[in-house]
Amino acid sequence: MNKEEELKIIEDMQAVAQQMKLDDIEENPDSEFDIFECQCCGEEKPLAGSVVYEGIRVCNDCVVLAEAGFALGKIKSIKDLMKNMEDKKLEAQCLFIKQDQIEHNN
Numbered sequence: 001m002n003k004e005e006e007l008k009i010i011e012d013m014q015a016v017a018q019q020m021k022l023d024d025i026e027e028n029p030d031s032e033f034d035i036f037e038c039q040c041c042g043e044e045k046p047l048a049g050s051v052v053y054e055g056i057r058v059c060n061d062c063v064v065l066a067e068a069g070f071a072l073g074k075i076k077s078i079k080d081l082m083k084n085m086e087d088k089k090l091e092a093q094c095l096f097i098k099q100d101q102i103e104h105n106n
């Protein structure tokens with residue numbers, strides 16, 4: 001699979017996830033404003049467009065990552081995605097700590 005095909009899959013998944021969110025809002029307008037803590041990215045996100053995988057509720061943004069990850073064969077389960085996200089979170093934290101140190105050294 002080349003980059004262009006991968007990009008196409010991600011774009012398709014974004015469109016699918018966006019549609020799921022719109023459907024949720026149409027069905028239950030409150031879901032746009034009902035907030036939950038996504039168990040994958042750890043951020044507070046609206047219930048609209050969220051999906052439960054293996055008993056784990058993930059936000060609409062993570063649905064895109066999950067579906068694209070499954071389609072591209074990069075992850076096998078939602079736990080793989082959570083693990084990937086954790087690494088990313090760690091990376092973000094490391095950057096933040098480094099930045100903090102630079103500021104304090106000045």
Ligand SMILES: [Zn+2]
Binds near residue numbers: 045058061062
């Ligand atoms: Zn999320």
